[in-house]
Amino acid sequence: MQDEEVLAAMRLWIENAVIGLNLCPFAKSVYVKNQVRFVVSHARHLDAFLEELDAELDFLAAADPAQVDTTLLIHPTLLPDFLDFNDFTELAEAAVAEHGLDGVIQVASFHPRFQFADTEPDDIGNYTNRAPFPTLHLIREESLARAVEAIPNPEEIFERNIETLQKLGLAGWRALGLSTPAPLPPEQGES
Numbered sequence: 001m002q003d004e005e006v007l008a009a010m011r012l013w014i015e016n017a018v019i020g021l022n023l024c025p026f027a028k029s030v031y032v033k034n035q036v037r038f039v040v041s042h043a044r045h046l047d048a049f050l051e052e053l054d055a056e057l058d059f060l061a062a063a064d065p066a067q068v069d070t071t072l073l074i075h076p077t078l079l080p081d082f083l084d085f086n087d088f089t090e091l092a093e094a095a096v097a098e099h100g101l102d103g104v105i106q107v108a109s110f111h112p113r114f115q116f117a118d119t120e121p122d123d124i125g126n127y128t129n130r131a132p133f134p135t136l137h138l139i140r141e142e143s144l145a146r147a148v149e150a151i152p153n154p155e156e157i158f159e160r161n162i163e164t165l166q167k168l169g170l171a172g173w174r175a176l177g178l179s180t181p182a183p184l185p186p187e188q189g190e191s
Contacts, residue, residue, distance in 0.1 A: 003040045006076050009132040010038060016176040021168070023128055023161050025154075026147035035069035040076065046088065049078055053092055053136065057099045060138050071138040079134045082113040092136050106144070108137040127173055128161045 014036075019028045030036055039056060043049035053073060060071050079085040089109045096105055110131035115121055148154045165173070 001076050006040050006074060006133060007038055010072065010074060010135070012177055013132050017127075017173075017178055020176065021161075021164050023164070025151050025157065026144065029147075030069045030143075033069075035065070035067065037063075037068045037071040039071060039073050041073060041078070043075065043078060046078070046091075049075060049088075050091060050095065053095050054099070056138060057095060057101060057105060060105060060140070061099070061101055065140060065143060069140060069143050073136040073138065074133050075135075076133045079111075080113075082111050082115055085109070085111050085134050089136070104141055106139050106141055108139060110135040110137060122170075124165045124168075124170060124173070125162045127165050128158070132178075 014027065014031060018024050019031060037056075037060070039052070041049055041052050043052055056071050056073050060068065079088055086109070089107060092107045092109075096102060096107060099105075110129050111134045112130055112132060113121070114129040114131075115126050116123075116129075119126055
């Protein structure tokens with residue numbers, strides 16, 4: 001898959017789901033100002049992906065927030081299994097600490113097969129964190145804090161998102177032009 005296809009799919013997801021359904025009320029302002037950095041990784045193994053994460057953490061920490069406020073580090077092929085990706089996010093969070101960026105940058109994770117604990121794989125609520133590809137979202141905590149202050153009842157975002165997706169349903173999700181993940185090959189599939 002070419003980078004342009006990956007980026008087009010990610011932009012469609014952001015525009016139609018994240019912003020279009022208002023799943024993240026903070027996303028629109030940075031997206032329309034082109035303050036979102038998109039990085040498509042071609043790392044062939046996890047160590048190389050971690051090195052790219054290290055570079056992106058350093059880049060974002062040093063960048064002017066008016067130019068780059070947040071980064072989406074996307075890997076279209078490396079971590080197709082959600083449980084493997086979920087384990088990897090622990091390494092990503094440890095990298096934040098290793099860079100001395102606790103309280104400065106946080107990591108949010110998105111995956112085509114994202115699944116919250118104690119839910120079924122096909123639970124529509126899981127789609128709040130389902131992106132076209134495994135993605136680490138590097139977020140400036142200062143920017144997030146400002147955004148949270150600007151909206152009423154930020155603690156209710158998650159519940160509103162679940163309600164929105166329940167009303168929309170899987171057919172509505174597909175109507176947005178967003179696909180559901182293809183089944184994994186048997187050797188990689190979930191049990």
